[in-house]
Amino acid sequence: MDATMDSSGAVDRIPIHQAKRIGGLSDPLFVGALWGCGLLVLVLLALIIGQLFLGGLPALREFGLDFLWTASWNPVTEKYGALVMIYGTVFSAVIAVIVALPLSFGIAFFLTEIAPQSLKRPIGVAVQLLAAVPSIIYGMWGFFIVAPLMAQYVQSPLIDLLGPIPVLGLLFQGPPLGSGMFTAGLILAVMIVPFITAMFVETLESIPPMLKESAYGVGCTTYEVYRNVSVPYGRTAMVGAVMLGLGRALGETMAVTFVIGNATRLSASLFAPGATIASTIANEFPEAPIGSLKLTSLLQLGFILFVISFIVLALSRALVRSRLD
């Protein structure tokens, strides 16, 4: 405080333009640091995109846009293309979303409408803990526990049963390895269910109670209210939630690397080994020396993954936020 009291108790008035800035330099410094850190986050994304693009540039010069639809990944002939990995990334993520969607709808229904108040929180937390388990743990669990079970009890019977059917059978070809596209998709599904469910629950809880009560009032069952009132009302944000799950599944690395089988061949079969962009980067990087065409091809793959994830995540965010604005 610059105003002081003299002995008589009257306040010593200072003209406003002569008053010292309170706190001196500390405030501009502090506020500057706040802005600086905010801008740093902004710059970080630009740096990541820039570095990945520049790193992949030699591969872009060598292969051009053909890189995107070339199915070969051959270190011997030095011919690299991204098609197999883009296909694997999208295929495994789509399997994950298809499996995770009904699960998330069900769990969200359970948590918002069925669960007694006392169970709601512990079960909700348990579902969220599935998201906290590290990716590499899912990888080990998938590789050592799930894959052998898949081979024996799921893949063998399905290949025998559905493999001979024309067209549909294409999805069920090959030996029952346990690992492969389908197993990767299942593990990814378990990993994204908590994200989708949490956002579903958040959306469902924000629905005006009056809407639901009117539906109950005309005699709807709990499921009918969920199906015809709650879900349509929250539709946009829920699509956004699914997109977030998709975005997460696209870039997941360690879990997929363990169970996808890491084969750089194109196959329509659900049970065939494959590769995603992320698993290829993790796997091939140790054999890609600095300055090699392989390394820049991997960086180019990284750039492609970043672009795909960015679009999906940005779309997801726009949909989720549209409810709020």
Added chain:
Amino acid sequence: MASLAARRAKDNAVKAISTGFAALAIVLLAWILLTLLAKGLPALGTNVFTQITLPPGQGGGLLNAIVGSLIQIGIALLIGGPIGIFAGTFLAENGKGTKIGSATRFVNDILLSAPSILVGLFIYQFLVVPFGGFSGWAGSIALAILVIPVIVRTTEDMLNLVPVGLREAAFALGAPQWKVVIMVTWRAARAGIVTGVLLAIARAAGETAPLLFTSLGNNGWSLDLSKPMASLPIAIYQYAGSPFDDWVSLAWAGALLITVGVLLLNVVSRVVLARTH
């Protein structure tokens, strides 16, 4: 419209299936935890904490990996913690309604869910190649980049819960912004900010992909941050994929340690938050 009985039956069927799905989620979590306990507990001797990684068949433990992880997480937090808290404070206090604020919030949300392996590739290009090699520093900075968006998000959310009147009261007393933020807003949101930091630690502790190309891993004992440094996730990755039984069981022991640690951090952060709100 279907008969009432049919509609009731459908309602009950969907309720039963949904309850089953919720039960399935719990079963999966239990299955993962029991697998870790069954495979990890027998391998979890004192050697895990007292010996470093050794060639197959010679026993050994994970001491260097545990210490390496702690060092890298610690540095990641020292770098990412302040940046994250400041950026989150910027969003809640200065960036509201501004274009730069919205852009930063958008970018932070993208970083929060962006593939972590790309952060590893970025640091490889940005630090490892120019500075001539894999290093503990590179690993720490990669983890810092993963820690920042988590802390930004929780800090902003928690500061938004602090009543505006509290800030206005402080400003009305003539306090400059730094005093208002440090002595009023941060103090009011302390528990929430701590929660964000705990969640960030949990995220950094389990991340493997960003360390593959940055700190690389190290089978020897090294505290030198300018050299490749061991970490628990990398050791698990290396050991789980090896053909040696003793290495695989050490991987399970490490997996048990990480998972229990990460889940405990998550539960503790929830308790901290629930207590204050």
